Amino acid sequence: MKQRWRSVRFSFIKLYLYNLFLTACILLAIILSLFVIWEPEWLTAQSIFLFIGLYMIIGFILSLQAGFTQIGNFLKVRLDAISIQIKQYANGNYTAKISKVHEEIDETDRIIDELNDLGDKLQRQVQSLQRMADEKADYAKSAHKAAVIEERQRIARDLHDAVSQELFGLAMLSETALKLFDKSPSTAKEQMQEVVHSAHQAQAEMRALLLHLRPVYLTSGETLEEGVQKLIDALEQKSNLTFQVDIDEMPDLKEVVEEHLFRIIQESLSNILRHANANTVKVEIKRKQEELYVRIEDDGVGFESENQQDNKASYGLKTMKERSEELGGTFAIRSKQGQGTYIHIRIPNQGS
Structure with a gap:
């Protein structure tokens, strides 16, 4: 009820009644002044109050009639139409339009025209965004193809630089051992x-390369915990590593955070396998x-960070740090010769 008294109709009625009261007071003051100063015979106290009373009654009726059926009703209809139009825009229906009741141009007609123009502009913007989304999808496909080619080239370089050299050294050592087997068994041993050491090193390099051949991103619908566990299960079958995994369930984690964390863990496990x-x-991973x-x-064997050169291990660490910083987080690494390696990452999380 309180809200109803604040509506447009009742606002106009209150305005009319206020004007009626002011007008009645002014008329009463004028008539009483005439009565006091000149005292005309036709002007009596009874006639004054009878006139003012009739004026107030008729004015009250006219105020109600004007507020409900004329100006107040007209504005209420217009404002209701504008309100419905704004709700349509809020719900994404930008094709909705308000039709004008009459041809005359007033303030509400200008607002209606501007709302209709706004709907047209929003509709054009939606179409532009959809076109941009399609173009972005095409660019993403092209970028994915280019990334696949680049990754293949990188793996080919790693195979040449690491595994092929290890295998070449393995072959040379084997030939030397065969030649020394009869002459100097201890040297051959x-x-x-x-x-054996070179074979283990080549095997570790190959496992690390196979790790990078896994999908770059998490499978659609797969949580971070499931993706990491699947990655570790595969490594446990192909290596002698023992894993201890503790990852909190985080169903509301943003997709970009999941992807970056998966890649960071993938890169770190690759470094552990290799070095x-x-x-x-x-x-x-805790929240x-x-x-x-x-x-x-x-x-593992660890390393002295001040002696770490620009090799594959440091490149992987740099990549992990960049990914952490892209998420607004911090990356810290602690390692010492013979005391293993510890990586700590802290990332702000606002959910999905």
């Missing part, structure tokens, strides 16, 4: 130990309040 010579790897905490640890 040392050569065979080098062969760490570790036995145990720990992977933890604490509005932040994600990622920890990846291994008990």
